[in-house]
Amino acid sequence: MSKRKATEMEEDSCKIPKSSWQGGLLRSIKNPKMKIKEDDKVTVIKDLYPKAVHHYLVIPKEPIVNLLKLTKDHLHLLEHMDAVGMEITSQFPKEEFRLGYHAVPSMSQLHLHVISQDFNSPFLKTKKHWNSFTSKFFLESQGNTKNPLPSVFYVMLCQTPDLI
């Protein structure tokens, strides 16, 4: 490990466990090279381990652990996340994209995936990776998809988690 990397990790480790995904996420949010866009409600970063040529995460600034923590008060935020995601896809008019959330949230902060459908990436290594973006484990949100789930669906999830 380079000296610089070690220092970066130490800087963060006072606040967050350096091995956690959230740690990686927070470092990416702070890293200008990873950050695509930011407004008062969300930050958009490049996925740390992109599974396609274009793979971004729209992350709310409000701490929300996962889909199951959403309430109807988050409806506007979810719609905003979709709008921001769609805006990003419009920069690549020739690419096909899907926007969505993972049904089994493994991370410690809610994030909307914006992913191009080429799945051309050295990080796409396992069947699990593939399934997590192509099967029912990927819950498509509003967007240019055939069966988008409205934002209200995600809010309903917290009352009826067995929907997924």
Ligand SMILES: [Zn+2]
């Ligand atoms: Zn995810």
